Amino acid sequence: MNRQRALAVTAAGAIATALSLAAGAAPASAEILDAKAEEARAELTGNVSQGLISELQDTFGLTESEAYDRLAVEDVAADLLDEVPADLDASYAGLWVSDDADEIFVATTDAAETNRLRAEGATPVLVEHDLATLEDAAAAVSPIAVDGYYGNYVDVVSNTLVVEAADAATAADVIEAAGIDPSLVTVAETEAPQTYFVRGGDSYIVENSWRCSVGFAVRQGSTPGFVTAGHCGSTGDQVTSGEAAPGTFRNSVFPSSDRAWVAVGSSEPLYDDVNMYSGTRDVANASQAAVGSSVCRSGSTTGWHCGSIQAFNQTVNYAEGSVYGMTRTNVCAEPGDSGGSFISGNSAQGMTSGGSGNCSSGGTTYFQPIGPALSAWGLTLVTS
Numbered sequence: 001m002n003r004q005r006a007l008a009v010t011a012a013g014a015i016a017t018a019l020s021l022a023a024g025a026a027p028a029s030a031e032i033l034d035a036k037a038e039e040a041r042a043e044l045t046g047n048v049s050q051g052l053i054s055e056l057q058d059t060f061g062l063t064e065s066e067a068y069d070r071l072a073v074e075d076v077a078a079d080l081l082d083e084v085p086a087d088l089d090a091s092y093a094g095l096w097v098s099d100d101a102d103e104i105f106v107a108t109t110d111a112a113e114t115n116r117l118r119a120e121g122a123t124p125v126l127v128e129h130d131l132a133t134l135e136d137a138a139a140a141v142s143p144i145a146v147d148g149y150y151g152n153y154v155d156v157v158s159n160t161l162v163v164e165a166a167d168a169a170t171a172a173d174v175i176e177a178a179g180i181d182p183s184l185v186t187v188a189e190t191e192a193p194q195t196y197f198v199r200g201g202d203s204y205i206v207e208n209s210w211r212c213s214v215g216f217a218v219r220q221g222s223t224p225g226f227v228t229a230g231h232c233g234s235t236g237d238q239v240t241s242g243e244a245a246p247g248t249f250r251n252s253v254f255p256s257s258d259r260a261w262v263a264v265g266s267s268e269p270l271y272d273d274v275n276m277y278s279g280t281r282d283v284a285n286a287s288q289a290a291v292g293s294s295v296c297r298s299g300s301t302t303g304w305h306c307g308s309i310q311a312f313n314q315t316v317n318y319a320e321g322s323v324y325g326m327t328r329t330n331v332c333a334e335p336g337d338s339g340g341s342f343i344s345g346n347s348a349q350g351m352t353s354g355g356s357g358n359c360s361s362g363g364t365t366y367f368q369p370i371g372p373a374l375s376a377w378g379l380t381l382v383t384s
Contacts, residue, residue, distance in 0.1 A: 033076065033104060033121035041072035051279045052345070056294060059306040070101040070294065071345055077104045077290035078347070080120060085131075088113055093127045093134075094156025097292030104290070107131075107156060127159040129184060135313065137161045137185070140178040142315040142324060149174045150190055153314035153328055156291055160186040162311075193316050193366070195231045195258075195354040200274035200283070200341030201298025204242035204262075206233045206249075213300045213340030214244050215351035216283060216370065217270035217382040218261060224270050225263040227373045228339030229351050230254030231320065233262075243300070251377050255321030258353040259373040260339075272384045274341045277303035282346050282384040286370050289344035295329055296344070297367075299337025299352055302359045307331035309344070316366050318354060326366040332359035342367040348381055 048071065056067040077097045084106055085092045093107035106122040108114070114124035134154045138161050141152050148166035155162050161184050165171040171187040202214045212232035218225055225247060231254040233239075239247045239262055247264035254260075273280040275298050289295060289309055296306040307330040314326040329342070333352055342349040350367035357363015374381060 029118040029121050029123050030103075032119065033073070036076045036121050037069065037072040040075040041068055044068060044071055044075070048345075049279075049281065051276060052281065055276075055296065055304075055306055059294065073097060073101045073104065074289060074293040074345065076121060077293060078287050080104060080106070080122060081288060081290045084117070084120065084122070087116070090132065091130055093125075093129065093131045093159060094154070095122070095290055096156055097290050099292070101292065101294075105157075107159060129159050131156070134159070134161050134184060137178070137180045138313065138315065140180050141174055142322065144174045144177045146170060146174050146177065149317055150192055151314060151316040151322075153311040155186065155311055158186060160184060162186050162188050164188045164190045166190075166192070190364075191356040193318055193354050193356050193364075194335075195229070195318055195320065195338060199243075199271040199280070200226075200343070200348075201277070201300065201304070202243035202275055203300030203336070204228075204239045204244035206237050206239060208240045211242065211300060211336050212338045213298070213336070213352065215339050215341050216274070216348050217272065218374070218379040219270070219382065220250070220261070220263070220377060220379050222266070223263050224266065224268055225250070225261055225379075226270075227259065227261045227351055227370060227379065229353055229368060230258045230260040231318075231353070232339045233260060239264075255318065255323050257325065257372060258323045258368040259351065259376075261373060261377055261379060270382045272382045274298050274343055275304075281343060283343065283348050283381065284346035284384050285348070286374065286381050287347040288369070288371070289347060289349060293344050295331060295342055295349060297329075297331045297333060297337070297340060297342050297352055297365065299333060299340035301334045301336030302332065305331050305333070305359060309349075310364075314366055316354065323353065323366075323368075325369065325372070326353055327369055329365050329367065330362070331365050332357060332363045333365040334358050346384070 091110035107125040117124040148170040215227040233249040245264040245268040247262040252260035311328040350369040355365035
């Protein structure tokens with residue numbers, strides 16, 4: 001893979017410098033990443049559907065070979081995301097894939113860690129704030145109740161806490177009420193988010209009244225069912241019709257989180273795939289994809305759409321209450337897509353929660369990561 005390395009990354013409110021070698025000398029991290037990506041690509045060849053390759057080509061404007069390259073780098077990034085935070089500990093400030101997915105950045109506050117990061121195939125980025133500091137600030141602003149305050153998330157690329165609000169004055173009130181350092185914050189003026197009420201992506205009707213979408217097939221012991229969004233139904237609500245099998249909401253959490261699982265009849269078949277509305281996508285695991293990775297969403301209103309992961313641990317202030325720990329994407333969605341599948345490659349990521357915008361003009365959509373639902377309720381993801 002051909003790589004063009006940026007020598008510097010500048011962010012508002014932070015000093016972020018890519019620590020590369022002298023001009024004209026290829027950084028060791030590029031060679032190591034190339035080797036890891038080639039190994040990942042060899043494993044992907046023959047194991048990735050042509051549908052996935054085609055959608056990456058359409059979404060990101062890639063050739064078939066470049067689509068395989070992107071998936072390979074994203075696989076390497078997912079492995080590093082699982083390993084690097086614990087290795088760097090207090091100096092860790094985030095990991096992300098570059099826009100064209102030919103580079104993996106890892107931010108740190110400790111210049112002494114740069115050689116170790118290069119040895120892993122990552123491009124080190126020296127920043128001012130460690131991730132724990134920004135997450136502490138996020139925890140301080142999350143419970144603030146101010147009209148026009150819509151949420152927050154840590155942007156690892158800019159090394160800031162982004163506070164989303166109707167206007168700058170509202171954001172200033174939130175920052176003051178939380179008692180955090182304003183230099184940690186970037187303000188984003190946004191629209192109010194809304195929840196989207198309405199095999200992954202298929203429709204179901206709750207209590208003969210409203211429609212949502214299936215996330216992923218799961219089992220709790222021998223009991224089959226599926227995960228979806230918590231705002232789609234309360235514990236005890238009945239799934240009465242739709243493409244999904246009839247069932248009962250066994251557990252549901254909303255707000256604070258936005259997750260639920262529905263138990264269906266013991267004889268109902270469970271499928272290890274997601275409805276792409278032009279075919280299906282196999283689900284192989286629930287490995288978390290890195291920021292910058294490609295991700296696609298399936299829902300019963302708008303079908304199949306793709307984009308990128310933008311941030312983890314987003315706080316979203318819906319009219320119904322605040323939810324925490326969401327993942328932010330630039331994938332569009334509309335009412336009725338709620339609960340539907342978010343998947344990166346063949347890895348289940350989570351269930352559609354809500355957002356703003358639409359699939360005509362584009363928008364922002366948040367998903368509930370699948371991990372907390374699986375672990376909280378002892379669920380096993382049905383995989384291929």
